Amino acid sequence: MGRAYGNKTFVFNGGTVVATTSTNAFMHDLTQAYVAAGGANLDTAGFDIVIPQPLKAHPDSQGGGLTKTGNGVLALTGANTYTGRTVLQQGTLQLGPAAHNTVLSLGGADIQAGKMLFDYTGGSSPAATIQTLLAASYNGGQWDTGQFLCTTADAGHGLGWIDDTGVQQVIVRYALYGDADLSGIVDSDDLFILLSGLGSTSAVWSDGDFDYNGIVNSDDLFTLLSALGSSLQSLTLFYNGALDSASLGMLSAHGVTVVPEPATLGLLICAASALAAACWQRRQQIKAK
Amino acid sequence: MRGIARIISCFLFVATMPSIGQATVIRNMSDYEAVMASLAVPYTSVGKLLMQQGGTGYIGSGSLISSQWVLTAAHCVEDMTAITFTIGDVVYSADYWRYHPSWDSNNLGNGYDIGLVHLSTAVSSSITPAVLYSGTTESLLGLTATYVGYGNIGQGSTGAISGTYGSKHAVQNVFDTTLNGYNPSYPSTTILMSDFDKPGDPSKSKTGSTTPLDYEGLIAGGDSGGGAFVTIDGITYLAGVHSFGMAIFPDRNVNSNYGELCGSTSVPAFLDWIITNTGVGLASLAAGGNWRTTTTWAGGKIPNAVGEHPIIGYGFNSTVLYQSGDNYNLAGLTIGNHAYGHGGTLNMTGGTLTVGAGGQTSDYWFQVGKTANTASVNGQLVYAMFNQSGGTLVCHSQAHVGLEYLNGSRAVWNLSGTGTVWIGGDLNIGLLRGVDGSPTKTAGDCTFNQSGPGTSVTAVGGVFIGSNSSYVDSNSTYNLNGGTLRRRTFWAEPTATKPLCSTAAPW
Numbered sequence: 001m002g003r004a005y006g007n008k009t010f011v012f013n014g015g016t017v018v019a020t021t022s023t024n025a026f027m028h029d030l031t032q033a034y035v036a037a038g039g040a041n042l043d044t045a046g047f048d049i050v051i052p053q054p055l056k057a058h059p060d061s062q063g064g065g066l067t068k069t070g071n072g073v074l075a076l077t078g079a080n081t082y083t084g085r086t087v088l089q090q091g092t093l094q095l096g097p098a099a100h101n102t103v104l105s106l107g108g109a110d111i112q113a114g115k116m117l118f119d120y121t122g123g124s125s126p127a128a129t130i131q132t133l134l135a136a137s138y139n140g141g142q143w144d145t146g147q148f149l150c151t152t153a154d155a156g157h158g159l160g161w162i163d164d165t166g167v168q169q170v171i172v173r174y175a176l177y178g179d180a181d182l183s184g185i186v187d188s189d190d191l192f193i194l195l196s197g198l199g200s201t202s203a204v205w206s207d208g209d210f211d212y213n214g215i216v217n218s219d220d221l222f223t224l225l226s227a228l229g230s231s232l233q234s235l236t237l238f239y240n241g242a243l244d245s246a247s248l249g250m251l252s253a254h255g256v257t258v259v260p261e262p263a264t265l266g267l268l269i270c271a272a273s274a275l276a277a278a279c280w281q282r283r284q285q286i287k288a289k
Numbered sequence: 290m291r292g293i294a295r296i297i298s299c300f301l302f303v304a305t306m307p308s309i310g311q312a313t314v315i316r317n318m319s320d321y322e323a324v325m326a327s328l329a330v331p332y333t334s335v336g337k338l339l340m341q342q343g344g345t346g347y348i349g350s351g352s353l354i355s356s357q358w359v360l361t362a363a364h365c366v367e368d369m370t371a372i373t374f375t376i377g378d379v380v381y382s383a384d385y386w387r388y389h390p391s392w393d394s395n396n397l398g399n400g401y402d403i404g405l406v407h408l409s410t411a412v413s414s415s416i417t418p419a420v421l422y423s424g425t426t427e428s429l430l431g432l433t434a435t436y437v438g439y440g441n442i443g444q445g446s447t448g449a450i451s452g453t454y455g456s457k458h459a460v461q462n463v464f465d466t467t468l469n470g471y472n473p474s475y476p477s478t479t480i481l482m483s484d485f486d487k488p489g490d491p492s493k494s495k496t497g498s499t500t501p502l503d504y505e506g507l508i509a510g511g512d513s514g515g516g517a518f519v520t521i522d523g524i525t526y527l528a529g530v531h532s533f534g535m536a537i538f539p540d541r542n543v544n545s546n547y548g549e550l551c552g553s554t555s556v557p558a559f560l561d562w563i564i565t566n567t568g569v570g571l572a573s574l575a576a577g578g579n580w581r582t583t584t585t586w587a588g589g590k591i592p593n594a595v596g597e598h599p600i601i602g603y604g605f606n607s608t609v610l611y612q613s614g615d616n617y618n619l620a621g622l623t624i625g626n627h628a629y630g631h632g633g634t635l636n637m638t639g640g641t642l643t644v645g646a647g648g649q650t651s652d653y654w655f656q657v658g659k660t661a662n663t664a665s666v667n668g669q670l671v672y673a674m675f676n677q678s679g680g681t682l683v684c685h686s687q688a689h690v691g692l693e694y695l696n697g698s699r700a701v702w703n704l705s706g707t708g709t710v711w712i713g714g715d716l717n718i719g720l721l722r723g724v725d726g727s728p729t730k731t732a733g734d735c736t737f738n739q740s741g742p743g744t745s746v747t748a749v750g751g752v753f754i755g756s757n758s759s760y761v762d763s764n765s766t767y768n769l770n771g772g773t774l775r776r777r778t779f780w781a782e783p784t785a786t787k788p789l790c791s792t793a794a795p796w
Contacts, residue, residue: 008719008755009766015739018775020749030754038770 007031011058012066014038019047019072027053035082039064044072044091054078054098065107068093068114085110085149092116094169097123104129108147111159115173115182127163127170131204134161134172138212150174156227162206177210178224186227194224198247218246225254321444322458328435328504329459334419334527335437335516336376337455338406340369348454350438350515352419352527355587356411358567360419361514362530362554363388366404374408377416384409389562398468400477402532403554404514405566418589419516421563422526423571424596424620425652426479426555429464429528433502434483435518436460436553438531440511445485448544449509460506464517464529465497468552479558481517481529483507487547495537495550507534508553509545517553521596529553561626564600571599573633577608580615593617598652600626602633602673611680613639620647621686623656625673625700632658632698637677637708645686649714653686658700658735671698678706687714687750691735691765700735704772707743715750716776719765735765744772751777 010027013036019026026049027033036058042051055066055078065084068074070091077096084107086093094117095103103109104126109116118126136146141158143150150159152174160175162182171182178186180193194208197216203209208216210223243251243258251258329335338349338361351361351374359374366372372383388404422429437459441449465471468480484495485507491499508515508531517529535550536543543549556563564572564587571592578585586592592599598621601609622644625632645653658673673691682688688710691700704710719735735755739746752774755765 007764007766009764010754011766011768011770013768013770015742015744015769015771016773017769018773019777020747020775021777023777 009034011036012038012040012055013058013061013064014041016041016043016069018043018045018070019049020045022047022049022072024050025052027051029053032056034058035064035066035084036061037064039084040066040082042066042068042074043070044068044074045070046072048073048075050075050077052077055080055082057081057083063107066102081106083107086116088112088114088116088174090114094119097121100126104133104147108149109172110149110151111172111174112150112152113174115171118170118172119168120170121168125163125165125168125170127161130161130170130172134159134205135212135214141211148172158210160205160210176227178227180206180208180210180224182206186224190224191228194221195243198243218244218250221247221250225250228254322442324504325442325458325460325506326456328461329437329457331525332435332437332457332459332516332518333377333416335439335457336374337439337457338365338514339373339375340365341371342369348439348511349513350440350511350531351406352437352514352516352530353412353416354418354421354527354563355567355589356414356418357408358418359383359406359408360421360516360527360530360556360563361404361406362532363392363402363404364394364532365514366406367392367394372406374406376412379413381408381410381412383407387566389559397533398475398477398480400468400479400554400558402480403530403559403562405563419518419527420524420590421560421571422519422528422557422596423560423598424557425650426467426481426558428596428652429481429519429555429557430466430470431463431497432519432521432528433461433463434481434528434553436462436506436508436512436515436529436531436551437518438508438512438515440513440515441509443509443545445487445506445547448542448546448549451510454511460508461502461504462506462551463497463502464519464553467555471496471550479555480532480552481555482535482550482552484550485545485547490547493548495548507545507549507551509534522594524594524596526556526596528556530556571597573599573601573607573609575607577634578610580609580611580617585609591617592619592622594619595646596620598622600624600633601635602626606632606634608634608636611635611637611640611642613680615640615642615680618643618646621645621651621653621655623654623659624675625657626659632672632674634672634674634676637675637680637682639680641681641683643683643685645684645713647686649686654692655682655684655686655688655712656692657688657690657702658698659689659692673698673700675702677702677704677708677710679708681709681711683711685713688712688716688748689720690716690718690737692717692720698734702737704737704739704744704746705741707741709744710746712746712748712750714748715753716746716748717753718767719755720753737767738770739768739772739774740770742771746772746774746776748774748776 008031010033033053033055035055063084067087069089073092075094076099079098080102086103087110089112091114096119133147137148139145143153160182161172163170173182176186178190180190197203197207200216203216208220210220334353338351340347349365351359354360366386366388374381383406386406389401392401441453442458443450462483464481466482468475468477471482486501487493512531515531516527518525519528532552532554534543534545572587574587583589597619600623602625624635644655647653657675690702718737
């Protein structure tokens with residue numbers, strides 16, 4: 001006599017679902033929520049929402065992926081199995097541990113703006129996997145292959161990442177090259193980070209390796225300084241490490257005076273002029289939440 | 290009249306026992322006959338019933354609700370052997386009649402004193418049938434009604450005068466309460482009660498205001514089956530059917546004088562039964578047609594009032610077109626009430642349809658598919674369908690796709706083109722989807738299909754898919770294929786009962 005017990009189903013196959021309030025249970029307790037070939041489009045519209053409901057691949061129509069638009073946070077915490085790209089166009093997309101798979105193994109991501117958070121609370125960090133995948137996708141800054149696309153990448157922008165062990169999240173962000181700390185701007189903090197890791201051969205983005213070759217070198221410094229432009233002209237660095245001539249030349253060309261300071265353990269910024277950095281730093285905001 | 294004898298018999302045992310069969314009596318005034326006759330003039334749908342039971346004849350009243358159907362009281366048709374209906378000075382013979390199956394003449398306080406008479410030939414189209422009130426019994430309380438009938442007449446101080454029946458008269462009174470509200474020992478909440486207030490003597494008042502209306506009165510013997518009418522927003526509705534009179538101890542004579550009460554059977558409480566048995570009311574006819582056309586509707590009236598909840602396809606297939614230029618405002622709307630038959634379809638291509646401004650109760654819901662319990666009738670699939678390719682639906686209350694839906698039937702809402710939907714409450718897809726989950730039954734389907742970039746749905750309360758899933762049977766699906774869906778949350782209840790008022794939902 002057919003189906004004895006009813007199913008409760010939502011099918012994403014195009015169109016856009018727009019949130020109208022923040023909620024921790026935007027979609028839940030359905031028998032199934034399918035993503036079909038037309039894809040799932042979710043606009044958080046400035047709100048923060050959580051979808052515990054697993055978003056599954058439609059049995060008859062697949063590959064549509066998921067697109068997140070609008071400011072605010074979309075948190076996917078279900079064991080998603082949908083196929084196709086996970087596209088981030090605006091805001092923050094947070095993936096719970098069960099939801100990593102769609103990006104890291106299945107359809108991959110296209111981070112066009114904003115940031116994607118890989119939450120690993122209570123588990124192991126996916127940082128190594130993400131680093132590998134990002135390096136594979138970099139492709140000379142084209143970001144056009146592999147799991148992590150960035151179809152809005154240009155000479156100044158690509159994808160950066162950082163493992164925030166405090167909150168147990170790996171953050172992958174549409175970023176300015178040179179923004180090592182993913183603060184949204186390229187500033188002296190990033191320069192210090194890079195100079196601290198200069199010469200490292202096992203480096204990642206957060207060390208200043210912006211070209212994903214595992215090395216922090218003058219190429220990365222050039223990238224960073226290009227982002228900073230000529231805004232460092234009144235900066236004096238007290239530096240206790242070794243700088244190669246190329247790096248020194250680039251710094252000098254950007255108006256940075258480097259003063260060897262063996263007694264200094266790290267990098268210090270010359271007080272007055274550096275604290276006024278806000279006046280001269282070339283601040284470039286990244287689209288974010 | 291036979292009813293009187295029965296009630297007097299009851300009355301001997303219990304002083305407050307209601308009694309059947311009263312007549313129209315008005316408060317004291319010298320020209321009362323002329324006043325009562327004048328009051329009745331607008332109510333052309335009310336006619337005189339003459340009934341035969343063997344060799345005994347009775348007089349009663351009834352209201353024409355379509356060209357061949359008369360609404361009256363159950364006790365006017367029970368056990369009768371012949372009935373005629375006189376209206377517009379023409380006598381029409383009845384070929385069959387029926388009364389509510391729960392009617393029990395020995396338990397008048399239970400209600401159900403409602404019956405139907407079918408005329409063998411159609412009444413002249415010059416006489417407009419009464420419009421059935423489709424709100425709620427509760428919404429009638431406190432309203433002034435006009436009671437029309439052919440019974441005995443008189444004045445409040447003396448009561449009805451025997452032998453004065455036979456001409457049309459009317460009085461006015463207020464639906465003060467229900468029988469249960471007046472006396473909880475009676476179970477019926479579908480009997481509307483009115484008392485006969487005496488000017489300057491509040492002690493005569495039994496319920497409601499102690500101040501009588503200018504033309505206050507009660508029904509009396511011969512008025513049984515007649516109509517009690519209310520006028521809301523300029524539209525006159527048939528709201529009650531005259532049933533009985535009641536005297537309160539120490540008054541032992543039910544004669545409709547000051548201090549007595551009368552009861553009228555609530556029409557909206559039995560609207561389903563009336564429509565099911567006649568196809569009459571704010572239901573579309575099987576032939577369907579344009580919403581804006583009177584011939585589309587069984588009652589001959591285009592539904593367009595905040596007190597009206599029409600039904601498209603009540604017990605039969607019917608398709609209605611809502612188009613550009615249409616702009617109607619309703620209490621609620623049901624497309625396809627399948628309790629007794631196939632279903633219905635509303636095709637909306639333009640215009641604006643507004644429903645549900647009255648509140649969150651079921652009277653104000655927008656429903657696609659209600660109460661289906663069979664997959665097919667005579668080989669035809671039972672379905673309810675709302676095809677919206679344009680225009681705007683504004684639903685201030687809740688909207689449902691499949692309410693009490695189970696066992697193989699279908700409820701479908703297809704939104705395409707430029708159709709726009711705004712729902713102030715919840716959008717429920719599959720609410721109370723079944724009652725037993727029996728493996729011998731086939732699941733029904735409750736489906737919302739949204740497609741096309743120009744479509745828009747806003748559900749302020751939320752979208753609920755398969756609510757009350759403890760009643761498992763039917764499938765509930767929202768297919769979003771295009772357009773925009775704005776809502777608070779998707780929610781499918783795993784076990785418990787969901788509050789029906791969106792504002793009480795626990796978010």
